[in-house]
Amino acid sequence: MKEILIRIDGKEVSAPAGSTILEVAKQQGIPIPTLCHLDGLSDIGACRMCIVDVGGKIVTSCTTKIAEGMEVITNSDRLAELRRLNLELIFAERNHVCSMCVSNNHCELQDLACDLGMQHVEVPYAYPRLSLDASHPKFIIDQNRCILCGRCVRVCAEVEGAHVWGIAGRGSEARVITELGIDWGDAEMCTDCGKCVQVCPTGAIVEKGKAAAEMEKHPELVTTLKERREND
Amino acid sequence: MTKVRVATVWFSGCAGCHMSFLDLDELLIDLAERIEIVKSPVVDTKEFPENVDVTLIEGAIANEEHYELVREIRERSKIVIAMGDCAVTGNVPSMRNGISVNELLEGVYGNERTTTGTIPNEVVPTLLARVRPVHEVIHVDYFLHGCPPPAAVIGKALLALLDGKTPELVGRDLKFG
Numbered sequence: 001m002k003e004i005l006i007r008i009d010g011k012e013v014s015a016p017a018g019s020t021i022l023e024v025a026k027q028q029g030i031p032i033p034t035l036c037h038l039d040g041l042s043d044i045g046a047c048r049m050c051i052v053d054v055g056g057k058i059v060t061s062c063t064t065k066i067a068e069g070m071e072v073i074t075n076s077d078r079l080a081e082l083r084r085l086n087l088e089l090i091f092a093e094r095n096h097v098c099s100m101c102v103s104n105n106h107c108e109l110q111d112l113a114c115d116l117g118m119q120h121v122e123v124p125y126a127y128p129r130l131s132l133d134a135s136h137p138k139f140i141i142d143q144n145r146c147i148l149c150g151r152c153v154r155v156c157a158e159v160e161g162a163h164v165w166g167i168a169g170r171g172s173e174a175r176v177i178t179e180l181g182i183d184w185g186d187a188e189m190c191t192d193c194g195k196c197v198q199v200c201p202t203g204a205i206v207e208k209g210k211a212a213a214e215m216e217k218h219p220e221l222v223t224t225l226k227e228r229r230e231n232d
Numbered sequence: 233m234t235k236v237r238v239a240t241v242w243f244s245g246c247a248g249c250h251m252s253f254l255d256l257d258e259l260l261i262d263l264a265e266r267i268e269i270v271k272s273p274v275v276d277t278k279e280f281p282e283n284v285d286v287t288l289i290e291g292a293i294a295n296e297e298h299y300e301l302v303r304e305i306r307e308r309s310k311i312v313i314a315m316g317d318c319a320v321t322g323n324v325p326s327m328r329n330g331i332s333v334n335e336l337l338e339g340v341y342g343n344e345r346t347t348t349g350t351i352p353n354e355v356v357p358t359l360l361a362r363v364r365p366v367h368e369v370i371h372v373d374y375f376l377h378g379c380p381p382p383a384a385v386i387g388k389a390l391l392a393l394l395d396g397k398t399p400e401l402v403g404r405d406l407k408f409g
Contacts, residue, residue: 098407100327104409105407110407113407119401119406120365128330
């Protein structure tokens with residue numbers, strides 16, 4: 001495959017054409033914060049955490065493919081500020097109450113707040129009144145904790161092939177839905193596989209019967225599953 | 233040596249942050265040499281004193297009394313610290329924010345749910361339409377995350393301030409919940 005030369009944080013590197021900036025950064029051991037990205041699923045640039053600077057323009061590194069002579073900066077004061085503001089907006093948009101959450105201490109959103117040094121949420125909290133669907137016999141979807149990363153939608157379509165999950169509405173009105181908006185328990189296409197639970201980065205999609213801080217997830221299972229399928 | 237004047241206040245929270253403060257254990261003995269607690273739920277002072285060096289605020293701003301008092305506290309304190317998730321984010325108390333105050337009070341006290349069947353409106357302060365984190369009402373200098381913040385984080389912040397340094401709260405110090 002054709003190799004392309006780019007400069008990333010001042011360092012000249014070559015990578016196969018078609019690689020994304022995020023992939024190249026990972027290969028080089030350069031950390032870029034991510035939230036909606038998961039190895040094994042397609043990238044959609046939903047969360048905007050992985051932004052980088054390409055010649056002064058801010059782009060999502062998970063969806064931007066490298067091009068010859070590209071100059072990429074993965075970390076700067078401006079990027080740190082934008083990422084933190086973005087994170088604050090995610091926190092403010094729904095009702096994230098870590099102390100009461102089943103995913104407390106095992107949450108990618110909570111971890112990111114630590115990693116990015118978010119001292120507090122400066123933007124006003126929206127406090128929307130949102131629903132919780134516990135109609136499925138094994139799982140729950142709590143919209144209060146959903147960050148609209150779309151991992152559930154992608155894993156269900158791309159790995160399980162069931163296409164149960166979708167996103168309805170736009171902007172702050174957007175919601176993850178099961179089968180065109182019916183109760184999850186009535187969704188006949190659902191195979192009860194639980195992959196959406198494992199990949200959900202927060203406490204939005206969880207197993208029933210868990211108390212605060214008891215829900216541990218393993219998104220890497222999906223990554224491994226996808227790798228093994230491709231290698232067979 | 234003049235002691236540093238420290239106050240702690242308790243707004244809409246469960247007292248867990250104050251418990252965590254007490255969990256400083258033997259560090260409290262060292263702190264007692266250097267600080268004087270001039271106002272706290274465990275100190276019998278009615279008025280919030282003047283010239284306070286550091287005030288630790290536990291709890292969110294949930295009613296009119298909190299709203300008035302927190303502004304007085306800001307005027308009388310050099311440094312204000314939001315202690316714990318309720319003060320920093322609104323946390324559990326703010327879970328009522330999607331519900332109107334009337335609907336909330338009706339839900340709790342209305343429809344003969346209590347023996348008197350009335351909504352309390354005397355003596356207790358009026359609830360604000362929305363519970364707010366402290367920084368939405370006054371300027372906050374430092375934020376201690378956690379429900380409650382670990383005693384080590386409270387200690388780290390206080391010791392840094394006593395040494396005239398800026399508390400360096402990074403990584404897991406910033407964990408909510």
